[in-house]
Amino acid sequence: MTEPPRLADRGAQAERTLLAWLRTALATATVLVAVGRELVPRHPFAAGIVLACAPVAVAVAVLARRRYRTVRLPTGLGRSDGAALLAVAGTLVAVGAVAVLAHILAR
Numbered sequence: 091m092t093e094p095p096r097l098a099d100r101g102a103q104a105e106r107t108l109l110a111w112l113r114t115a116l117a118t119a120t121v122l123v124a125v126g127r128e129l130v131p132r133h134p135f136a137a138g139i140v141l142a143c144a145p146v147a148v149a150v151a152v153l154a155r156r157r158y159r160t161v162r163l164p165t166g167l168g169r170s171d172g173a174a175l176l177a178v179a180g181t182l183v184a185v186g187a188v189a190v191l192a193h194i195l196a197r
Contacts, residue, residue: 104161111154111176118183119147129190136193143186150179 122144129137153176 104158108154108158112151115147115151115154115183118187119144119151122147122183122187125190133193136190139186139190139193143183143190146179146186147183150176150183153179 122140126137126140126144129140157173157176
């Protein structure tokens with residue numbers, strides 16, 4: 091007899107997504123702090139924006155962890171708790187990075 095196909099682990103996708111968000115957010119925060127420190131003497135305004143975005147990147151990691159806890163429970167599947175806030179915070183970090191790049195290239 092043939093064996094029925096095994097179902098994929100339902101928690102694996104959510105965990106991989108969480109790990110990707112964590113890696114991206116923490117790497118972004120680290121890069122923002124490093125770049126901000128280098129910009130302080132030459133471009134204080136741009137450095138301020140960069141350093142202001144670093145805590146937002148850390149907040150993205152915290153929100154991703156909270157979102158993971160929501161969706162890993164069977165009662166949380168399909169709920170959108172925290173998804174919009176996570177998307178807004180991620181977008182804010184990206185927009186801040188683009189604004190700083192534009193400010194530096196304009197000089």
